[in-house]
Amino acid sequence: MLDSAGRRFGPAEWQALGSLAATMVLMAVLLFWPAGTLAWARGWWFLLAFVALTIIAMAYLWRVNPEIFAARRRFHKGSKSWDIVVATLAMIAVAAILPVAALDDGRFHWSQPPVWIVLVGYLLFAAAYAWITQAQAVNRHFEPTVRIQTDRNHTVIDTGPYAVMRHPGYIGAAGMVIGMALMLGSLWALVPAAAAIVILAGRTLGEEAVLKAELPGYAEYTQRVRYRWVPGVW
Numbered sequence: 602m603l604d605s606a607g608r609r610f611g612p613a614e615w616q617a618l619g620s621l622a623a624t625m626v627l628m629a630v631l632l633f634w635p636a637g638t639l640a641w642a643r644g645w646w647f648l649l650a651f652v653a654l655t656i657i658a659m660a661y662l663w664r665v666n667p668e669i670f671a672a673r674r675r676f677h678k679g680s681k682s683w684d685i686v687v688a689t690l691a692m693i694a695v696a697a698i699l700p701v702a703a704l705d706d707g708r709f710h711w712s713q714p715p716v717w718i719v720l721v722g723y724l725l726f727a728a729a730y731a732w733i734t735q736a737q738a739v740n741r742h743f744e745p746t747v748r749i750q751t752d753r754n755h756t757v758i759d760t761g762p763y764a765v766m767r768h769p770g771y772i773g774a775a776g777m778v779i780g781m782a783l784m785l786g787s788l789w790a791l792v793p794a795a796a797a798i799v800i801l802a803g804r805t806l807g808e809e810a811v812l813k814a815e816l817p818g819y820a821e822y823t824q825r826v827r828y829r830w831v832p833g834v835w
Contacts, residue, residue, distance in 0.1 A: 616670070616674050617659060617670045617673075617674065618659075620674070621652070621655055621656075621659075625648065625651075625652060627696075628648060628651070628699060629648065631696060631699035631700050631703070632644040632647070632648070632699050632700075632702075632703050632707070632785075633703070633707075634700075634703075635699075635700040635703035635704045635707065635708065636703040636704070636707025636708050637707070637708050638707065638708075641703070641706070641707040643706055643707070643719070643784070643785055643786050644703065644707060644785065646784075647781070647784050647785055650723065650726070650727075650784065654726075654727060654730045658730065658731075658734040658737075661734060661738065662734065662737055662738060665738045666737065666738050666739070666741060668741055669737050669738075669741065669743060672741065672742070672743060672744050672753075673737075673743065673744060673745055675745075676688075676745060676746050677744060677746070677748060677750075679748040679749070679750075679751075679752075680744075680746035680747065680748045681746065681747045681748060681807075681811060683807065684746050684747040684748075684804065684807065684808070685746060687800060687803065687804045687807065688745060688746055688804070690800050691797055691800045691801055691804065694778075694793050694794075694796040694797035694800055695778055695781075695793070695794075695797050697793035697796075698778060698781050698782055698785075698790045698793045698794055698797075699781075699785070699790075701787065701789055701790045701792065701793055702781075702782060702785035702786070702787035702789070702790035703785070704789075705785075705786070705787035705788075705789045705790060706785055706786035706787045711787075711788075711789055712786075712787055712788035712789055713786070714783070714786060714787075714788055718783055718786075719783060719784060719786050721783055722779070722780045722781070722782065722783025722784035722785075723780070723783075723784050724780075725776050725777075725779060725780035725783065726776070726777055726780030726781060726784055727780075728776065729773045729774070729775075729776030729777040729780055730773070730777060732762060732769060732772075732773040732776070733769070733770055733773035733774065733777070735761055735762055735769075736761065736762045736763070736769040736770045736773065737770075738761065739758060739760050739761035739762070739763065740758045740761075740763065741753070741758075742755055742756075742758065743770065747804075747807065747808045747811055749811070749812075749815045749816055755816060756818070757816065757817075757818040757819050757822045759822055759825065759826065763826065764826065765826065765828075765832055766826065766828050766829065766830060766831070766832060767809070767822070767823065767826050767828065767829050768805050768808070768829050768830055771801045771802075771804070771805050771829075771830060772830040772831065774797075774801055775797075775798045775801060775830070778793075778794040778797045778798065779791065779794050779798075781794065782794045802830075805829055805830070809823075809829070
């Protein structure tokens with residue numbers, strides 16, 4: 602399969618689609634099994650929004666940075682061992698949002714936030730997803746774990762979102778997990794979302810230590826772009 606520019610839809614892209622399908626099955630289990638019903642409307646609306654945004658993001662990235670699919674399809678050789686642990690903990694915290702929300706809004710109705718809170722969640726999730734996608738579009742080194750990519754001519758990226766903050770992917774992920782909890786109508790799901798954000802903040806500091814020590818030009822980049830996540834704050 603070729604796109605309009607003649608690029609072939611290769612193994613990395615097919616694997617990305619397969620991963621999306623597997624992710625959807627896992628998410629459905631984590632949502633509807635704890636909810637105890639398939640008739641939980643907010644669960645279905647969340648899945649629909651997630652799939653739609655993911656397909657849009659994949660189509661955009663295939664056009665502007667197709668090598669990101671190979672970069673992100675697995676943990677690569679040279680990944681820092683500590684980060685494999687931290688990344689796994691972050692994924693567990695993110696995944697925990699779904700069953701907690703299912704138990705809350707889908708089964709027991711503990712928190713019951715107003716509809717406008719749910720709508721804010723959708724807006725936040727979409728904006729955060731777009732922000733992360735833009736970071737991936739300009740950063741060919743956007744891999745799932747921390748490592749110095751000597752095999753891929755690793756250089757400092759300072760364009761796009763990286764011109765205003767050093768870790769746009771992490772602040773985007775923070776917005777996404779908050780948005781997920783609110784989209785699913787659960788204030789209790791903000792607890793695992795907060796845990797994920799704390800883990801990502803710690804991972805940011807660890808990644809920065811590696812980049813400053815091992816990536817030429819990164820220390821100078823931190824002097825030009827002074828904030829990690831939020832300009833003027835941190």
